[in-house]
Amino acid sequence: MKKQQGFTLIELMIVVAVIGVLSAIAIPQYQKYVAKAEVASALATMSGVKTNVEAYTAEYGVFPASAADSALGIPTSMDLGAISLTQTSGSEGTMTYTFNSTNVNSLLINTDFLLTRTASGTWDCTTSGATSAVPSDLLPKSCK
Numbered sequence: 687m688k689k690q691q692g693f694t695l696i697e698l699m700i701v702v703a704v705i706g707v708l709s710a711i712a713i714p715q716y717q718k719y720v721a722k723a724e725v726a727s728a729l730a731t732m733s734g735v736k737t738n739v740e741a742y743t744a745e746y747g748v749f750p751a752s753a754a755d756s757a758l759g760i761p762t763s764m765d766l767g768a769i770s771l772t773q774t775s776g777s778e779g780t781m782t783y784t785f786n787s788t789n790v791n792s793l794l795i796n797t798d799f800l801l802t803r804t805a806s807g808t809w810d811c812t813t814s815g816a817t818s819a820v821p822s823d824l825l826p827k828s829c830k
Contacts, residue, residue, distance in 0.1 A: 721791040721824050724766055725799060728783040729811065729826055732801050735760050735769060736809060739781065749779030749803060765789050778805050785820075794820060 738758040742750045750758060752771050760769050767785040774780060781801040785794040797820045802810050811829035813819030 717791060717793065718824070721793040722826075724785070724791055724794055725820055725824050726826050728766060728785070728799055729801075729829070731761070731764065732769060732781055732783055732799075735781065736801065739771070739779075739803070740807075743777050743803070743807075747777065749773045749777050766794075776805060777803070777807070779803050793824065797821075799825075 735758060738760075739750060742758060750771055751773050758771075760771075765786075766789065767783055770782050770784065772780045772782065780803070783799045783801075785797050785799075787795050797818045798813065799820045800812050802812060804810070811825070813822065813825070
């Protein structure tokens with residue numbers, strides 16, 4: 687009688703197949719998770735700027751134009767993208783976060799995420815009206 691030593695080839699093939707199936711499911715989910723985190727980071731950055739925009743709107747009675755970017759403390763260089771302001775009318779306007787084409791998740795390349803201020807002073811996060819919108823399933827729960 688011989689004592690069995692090691693694994694058979696079929697056992698090793700089963701392990702490799704199981705690992706392959708798990709990674710085929712896990713990698714896309716991880717990519718989506720990273721993209722959601724980047725959108726949440728953009729929202730956090732925009733929320734900080736939102737305070738300055740509100741102060742400007744309260745002081746001057748109008749939503750700031752894009753020329754006021756530096757005076758409002760909008761960061762000039764960010765790894766993920768850039769923020770721009772668009773005055774719609776009076777105290778209404780839109781703050782747009784445009785993701786870069788590099789250093790960002792592939793699901794977000796050159797997409798836009800918007801915070802829109804209404805005349806009543808409420809802010810809505812949306813992708814409608816964006817040239818190339820962030821997919822709705824990547825938006826933070828507070829935006830849905």
